[in-house]
Amino acid sequence: MTDDIQINDGGTLRHLLTLENLSGELVSEILDRAQNFLSIGDRKTKKLPLLRGRSVFNLFFENSTRTRTTFEIAAKRLSADVVNLNIATSSQSKGESLLDMIDNLVAMQADMFVVRHAQSDAANMIARHVPKGIHIINAGAGSHSHPTQGLLDAFTIRHFKKDFTGLKIVIIGDILHSRVARSQIHVLKALGVHEIRVVGPETLVPESLSEMGVSVYNDVDSAIKGADVVTTLRLQNERMEVSLVPSVQQFHKDYGLTKERLALAHPEAIVLHPGPINRGVEIASEVADGPQAVILRQVTFGIAVRMAVMSLLQD
């Protein structure tokens, strides 16, 4: 038995809510499974029967094109029926009314919920609420976590770099409010990466982040130096509104990933970005379109990783 609601009695995943405290062994199992699923794109019949007859409900309380679409493709390749609910504009998406809504969907015989919500504990709340046999996947929760993004980042890194232990990885941008950064840090720690550097404006990369086991840098050039993997994060407009960043132009000048900056990294370094990219803000076009960027590969890998997660959840 375990108190962790995302782990079942057999020690494997019942839900996927967070990468925090997930063992390297479980993470590796997901990545191995995703590797197997990657090749079904080469088959004549790009469909497997694993979730045949199951109903997957995509509950997106925040807008997302890429994540929702890749979850939908993943579920369909596993033969599930997919129902998309876009509830971004609904005002009654909190507290009790959320659970009332879930009860109604459970009454419609839902088998799996893929949940994106601004509230960081929404997916957990649903997971604690639903009866046995129904599985929850967190598809992005507030500024807290985005586990499948962390897993696809890890999958992408493993695809190009094989061994994690000796890697130098740098994450640039708004680390404080980034669920992508948090999830990537958790998964990389679980996989044994020793050197994770974070860098960005002081307001967005406070010294206290070192409690997560990462090295906080002030100077972007020294953070990039010798790195094997460079992750740039999207600069979110809402941060601009509350003046955490002086201006877009200044941000690009200070922290944007330019060709010149990237040249400081290892010559075979890869560039990751969770998308959507702001060209000329956190990343220069010539880097985003350059040979070291693997941003579109991340999208393709995301389908295989989401198939892996969906197929591994059990009671």
Added chain:
Amino acid sequence: MFDSKLLAESLLGQVTEALGTNSLLIGIETGGVVVLGYLIKELDIDVAFASVDVSFHRDDFEIRGLAKSKKSTSIDVVLDGRDVILVDDVIQSGRTARAAVNEIYDFGRPKTVQLATLVDRGGRELPMEPQFVGGFVDVPDSQKIAVRLDKNKELEVYVV
């Protein structure tokens, strides 16, 4: 305990006789691939081969979830119109063979599919019958048998 050499040579003889220019041998991961390796090594002629992992088509997914497998299906040749011989180590219920047939159909439409197993231990639960069998063995239901290569790289049937 088992006369592995006799079983192997018997299967080799039957498969050799059945092979033609259109044949494609497909080993089922993981034991069937071991048997396939033996057949390829012993055959005098070059024959096309491939391998399948049946995890994605197993019928106990609802009960046991996905089996941990680092193996995956590898069919790098055109399957359409081929005379396929599926190769496995042991047949019992016939469920693995059923899953293997489904798996290969994700890649194309073969002309014929036949089944070769080193050992038949009885206990069929599905209408899947091998055309080529090394031999029959009688073991209690509680015992699991499998195939490996011994230190001389010869096939060995053993109790797990």
